[in-house]
Amino acid sequence: MNLIGRPDFQGQLEVAGTQARVNSVHSGPGDPEHAAHPNALGRHPMTNRTSFQTPKSTAVKFARRLSLAVFLGMCAYVTTSRAASETIADGNAAPSAQPSSASARFPENAVEFDQLFEEIKNWGRWGPQDQLGALNLITPAKRKQAIALARLGQVVSLAHPLLTEGSEENGKPFEFTMNEGLMTDTYKFNYHGFLLTHLDALCHFPYKGKDYNGYPTETVNTPKGCAKLGVENLRNGIVTRGILIDIPRLKHVPYLEPGEPVFVEDLEAWEKQTHLKVSPGDAIFLRTGRWTRWAKVGPWSLVHGAAGFHPSVARWLKQRGVAVMGSDIGELMPSPVDGVFGPTHILAINALGIVLLDNHDLEALAETAARLKRWEFMLTVAPLPVTGGTGSPVNSLAIF
Numbered sequence: 004m005n006l007i008g009r010p011d012f013q014g015q016l017e018v019a020g021t022q023a024r025v026n027s028v029h030s031g032p033g034d035p036e037h038a039a040h041p042n043a044l045g046r047h048p049m050t051n052r053t054s055f056q057t058p059k060s061t062a063v064k065f066a067r068r069l070s071l072a073v074f075l076g077m078c079a080y081v082t083t084s085r086a087a088s089e090t091i092a093d094g095n096a097a098p099s100a101q102p103s104s105a106s107a108r109f110p111e112n113a114v115e116f117d118q119l120f121e122e123i124k125n126w127g128r129w130g131p132q133d134q135l136g137a138l139n140l141i142t143p144a145k146r147k148q149a150i151a152l153a154r155l156g157q158v159v160s161l162a163h164p165l166l167t168e169g170s171e172e173n174g175k176p177f178e179f180t181m182n183e184g185l186m187t188d189t190y191k192f193n194y195h196g197f198l199l200t201h202l203d204a205l206c207h208f209p210y211k212g213k214d215y216n217g218y219p220t221e222t223v224n225t226p227k228g229c230a231k232l233g234v235e236n237l238r239n240g241i242v243t244r245g246i247l248i249d250i251p252r253l254k255h256v257p258y259l260e261p262g263e264p265v266f267v268e269d270l271e272a273w274e275k276q277t278h279l280k281v282s283p284g285d286a287i288f289l290r291t292g293r294w295t296r297w298a299k300v301g302p303w304s305l306v307h308g309a310a311g312f313h314p315s316v317a318r319w320l321k322q323r324g325v326a327v328m329g330s331d332i333g334e335l336m337p338s339p340v341d342g343v344f345g346p347t348h349i350l351a352i353n354a355l356g357i358v359l360l361d362n363h364d365l366e367a368l369a370e371t372a373a374r375l376k377r378w379e380f381m382l383t384v385a386p387l388p389v390t391g392g393t394g395s396p397v398n399s400l401a402i403f
Contacts, residue, residue, distance in 0.1 A: 136356020228391020238388035245382030258292025261308025283324025311335035329360030
């Protein structure tokens with residue numbers, strides 16, 4: 004019979020160890036606390052026979068019980084750890100254990116957030132005049148690696164259909180108007196927010212009077228547009244290796260629940276399952292299943308609940324050299340950092356200089372990747388080169 008894995012057996016071991024410690028300390032039959040104990044005289048619980056024990060014999064028994072408890076406890080730990088490792092190695096990784104809330108992780112408050120910001124920021128890494136940020140990591144060799152992934156010539160759009168109906172969540176829907184003569188048309192939209200697929204330029208998220216690379220916000224973000232770090236710096240587009248990180252698939256669920264955080268251990272469990280490793284210059288796309296949930300239950304307030312990257316992944320993003328970060332939402336909400344709104348945007352854009360791709364529709368990509376059993380692809384993104392723009396609507400393309 005294997006007793007090591009039984010919780011009740013482990014509990015008995017712990018109690019036995021505690022009891023042995025009490026008997027060894029209060030070993031004298033004249034001690035008031037010892038005399039009050041039902042087995043103070045060494046009365047055997049089964050035979051009810053009395054057997055006085057000397058301090059020496061009690062200490063020896065305690066040592067033996069303690070040694071047994073420690074040995075069995077170590078066996079249980081090794082058995083559990085080995086089973087978990089074998090599960091991941093088999094490619095059937097179980098969902099990683101989640102803490103009770105996102106706030107259980109560093110950073111929890113504004114002070115800790117600022118410590119993390121200062122620790123990871125890439126300011127000055129590519130020179131004091133740099134305006135590309137982590138896109139510097141996309142080298143010609145990286146682009147050639149990405150192009151080599153387009154073996155089938157199959158293209159998947161990552162843009163969500165434009166929403167033209169107004170709602171509580173969509174206060175400024177996309178407007179399409181045919182002009183007089185019916186040969187031209189007019190588009191009117193506000194692409195920042197939670198609905199339209201778009202790219203965030205590096206001037207999009209100032210923090211404490213500074214933009215990326217330490218540029219003063221007062222001289223960058225002006226009424227006429229961004230004097231530096233605008234989306235026009237991306238006029239040559241983005242071509243790199245894209246990697247889909249499908250956390251609902253990892254956890255065997257259709258979608259993540261609103262407010263559910265994604266941690267580093269989730270990202271690394273996905274890497275092990277897919278036999279991929281994020282490397283410098285990559286673009287990563289986090290699928291939370293947002294649009295699958297939307298189709299099932301309808302729109303909901305993302306401000307009050309949206310799954311996404313926990314800010315604690317920022318160190319991992321820098322270590323891996325992520326250049327572009329995309330998702331079907333864009334930010335974990337509500338913010339897990341007390342006193343800081345949009346912590347992931349701030350850390351990615353302002354500290355690390357990572358271009359963000361928000362509100363992408365990753366459902367078709369997830370289906371294609373699962374069918375092909377390939378979660379890496381060639382990515383192309385071509386924003387409108389608006390001088391001074393804080394971003395642009397985009398139609399990102401994954402090519403297999």
